Amino acid sequence: MTSDDLAALVPDGALLALPPDNSLAPCEFARALVRRGARGLRLLGVPVSGFATDLLIGAGCVASVQTSAVTLGEAGTAPRFTDAVRRGAIEVIDATCPAIHTMLQAAEKGVPFMPLRGVLGSDVAAHRPDWKTIDNPFAAGGDPILLLPALSPDIAAFHAVCADSHGNVWVGRRRECATIAHASRRTLVTVERMVAGNLLDDERMAPGVISGVYVEAVAVTARGAWPIGLLDEYAMDGPHIAEYARLARTEEGFASYLARHVLPPSAVAA
Amino acid sequence: MTVSREEMLIGAIARLILDPAAPPARHIAVGAASPIPAAACWLVKLMGHPVRLSLLHRPTGNPFTEGTRELFDLAGQGRIDLFFLGGGQIDGQANLNLVGTGAWPGRAARFPGSFGSAFMYLMTPRTILFREEHSRRVLVPRVDIVSAPGISPPGVFRRGTAQALVTGRCVFRFDGAGFTLASIHPGDTAQSVRENTGFDYAEADAPPTPAPTQAQLDLLRGPVCDEMMETYPEFCRRVWRRATDISDNAGKAA
Numbered sequence: 264m265t266s267d268d269l270a271a272l273v274p275d276g277a278l279l280a281l282p283p284d285n286s287l288a289p290c291e292f293a294r295a296l297v298r299r300g301a302r303g304l305r306l307l308g309v310p311v312s313g314f315a316t317d318l319l320i321g322a323g324c325v326a327s328v329q330t331s332a333v334t335l336g337e338a339g340t341a342p343r344f345t346d347a348v349r350r351g352a353i354e355v356i357d358a359t360c361p362a363i364h365t366m367l368q369a370a371e372k373g374v375p376f377m378p379l380r381g382v383l384g385s386d387v388a389a390h391r392p393d394w395k396t397i398d399n400p401f402a403a404g405g406d407p408i409l410l411l412p413a414l415s416p417d418i419a420a421f422h423a424v425c426a427d428s429h430g431n432v433w434v435g436r437r438r439e440c441a442t443i444a445h446a447s448r449r450t451l452v453t454v455e456r457m458v459a460g461n462l463l464d465d466e467r468m469a470p471g472v473i474s475g476v477y478v479e480a481v482a483v484t485a486r487g488a489w490p491i492g493l494l495d496e497y498a499m500d501g502p503h504i505a506e507y508a509r510l511a512r513t514e515e516g517f518a519s520y521l522a523r524h525v526l527p528p529s530a531v532a533a
Numbered sequence: 534m535t536v537s538r539e540e541m542l543i544g545a546i547a548r549l550i551l552d553p554a555a556p557p558a559r560h561i562a563v564g565a566a567s568p569i570p571a572a573a574c575w576l577v578k579l580m581g582h583p584v585r586l587s588l589l590h591r592p593t594g595n596p597f598t599e600g601t602r603e604l605f606d607l608a609g610q611g612r613i614d615l616f617f618l619g620g621g622q623i624d625g626q627a628n629l630n631l632v633g634t635g636a637w638p639g640r641a642a643r644f645p646g647s648f649g650s651a652f653m654y655l656m657t658p659r660t661i662l663f664r665e666e667h668s669r670r671v672l673v674p675r676v677d678i679v680s681a682p683g684i685s686p687p688g689v690f691r692r693g694t695a696q697a698l699v700t701g702r703c704v705f706r707f708d709g710a711g712f713t714l715a716s717i718h719p720g721d722t723a724q725s726v727r728e729n730t731g732f733d734y735a736e737a738d739a740p741p742t743p744a745p746t747q748a749q750l751d752l753l754r755g756p757v758c759d760e761m762m763e764t765y766p767e768f769c770r771r772v773w774r775r776a777t778d779i780s781d782n783a784g785k786a787a
Binding site for chain 2: 285310311321329331332333334336337344345348349351355357358359360361362364368380381382383384385386387388390405406407408436437438439441442444465476492494495498501
């Protein structure tokens with residue numbers, strides 16, 4: 264199975280949860296979604312969004328993005344996202360980082376909502392009719408607190424270091440990806456390589472493993488996070504991201520980027 | 534080597550961290566894209582103060598094994614004493630706008646988004662606001678969009694708010710209601726600060742912001758830079774002319 268096969272499993276309009284650029288971003292999978300011509304995706308940044316989200320927005324794959332921020336890190340603002348907001352081309356559903364984690368944790372537990380401190384008085388909350396403020400029922404009164412609904416993405420996708428033939432996936436210290444997988448209906452994973460045996464048999468690896476019970480499909484995709492880094496496997500390709508940030512300032516520049524780095528399958532970094 | 538503008542700002546933030554009148558800073562967290570606050574934290578630590586630093590974006594030895602979820606859970610419990618926030622707009626009540634200008638959700642100029650500010654600002658006993666650009670575009674009478682409020686009504690659970698706002702021109706103190714000019718960086722005056730600030734603030738005779746000591750500069754240019762290299766190579770190259778070896782990275786990516 265390839266990342267293009269994985270992308271074929273994502274229906275148009277799916278609510279797709281993606282981790283940010285420092286946490287197993289599935290960039291080759293995102294390129295495969297562009298090649299497949301995905302449309303109407305509703306992206307969820309957990310809890311923020313980066314390169315893959317900007318790429319998908321620029322390629323016209325995205326109807327809405329729910330996130331706490333979209334950024335290219337040191338390379339600056341995300342140009343296709345910023346342009347799409349200005350033009351009103353996508354719906355932006357603003358959240359704040361712990362709210363996204365909390366909504367997924369509610370889904371993970373199978374409860375309809377969870378409370379979260381803070382956020383009151385922010386316009387982010389004011390623009391979320393699906394978020395409710397109640398008076399803390401465990402206090403004597405006068406303690407308003409925010410309630411957030413459970414959120415179950417249709418699909419979670421990330422790029423991990425390795426998996427085994429049982430579908431177990433090793434995410435190392437990025438265990439917040441486990442929460443995304445637990446909360447999502449389907450989880451699709453690309454990995455650098457397959458390993459022999461069962462990762463859950465290894466006492467040292469097991470704490471960083473997402474059990475195969477949550478994982479629908481795994482595709483081996485070497486350098487699948489590029490140009491983002493992957494744990495201690497490889498570092499972020501800063502010059503490439505800076506080049507992307509420069510080209511993607513215009514639609515023409517973005518189109519030339521797509522032609523060179525995304526559309527021909529063979530153009531991906533070997 | 535003269536004291537750079539960045540080193541002045543790092544020194545100013547380090548002094549605020551060590552302010553004995555502020556709540557103690559035993560555990561400081563630093564978020565994304567914050568090289569100057571991060572350097573100030575490393576300076577405080579390497580000066581020998583017992584402080585735990587949790588750098589959210591450190592690739593090697595990242596302090597969290599549950600990602601940012603763990604950062605926010607720690608803050609929710611009150612286990613983070615000090616955090617740094619900025620804003621595309623900041624107003625005189627210390628309201629922060631990281632979302633954008635114009636109509637919701639930032640149709641005039643969209644910023645990246647609120648990140649965790651709406652939570653951290655209320656959960657952390659103190660916040661140091663940092664924004665290098667000091668202009669009427671950034672420091673406004675009233676933010677267009679409130680990502681995170683500087684002041685909350687009575688009854689809203691809140692552990693603290695802004696301690697101070699550090700800009701490229703000055704340091705403002707925040708007293709829970711408004712800002713007071715506390716010190717002015719070299720090259721600026723009370724008048725130039727006033728001319729470039731869109732919100733009103735109190736002003737006594739603000740002294741010049743002191744430069745870092747020679748011992749602090751030696752730490753910044755040596756061990757602090759060493760600690761910063763992996764996360765902020767571009768900043769280290771620009772400010773301390775530290776050469777970076779990107780051949781490994783580039784070679785793997787090509």
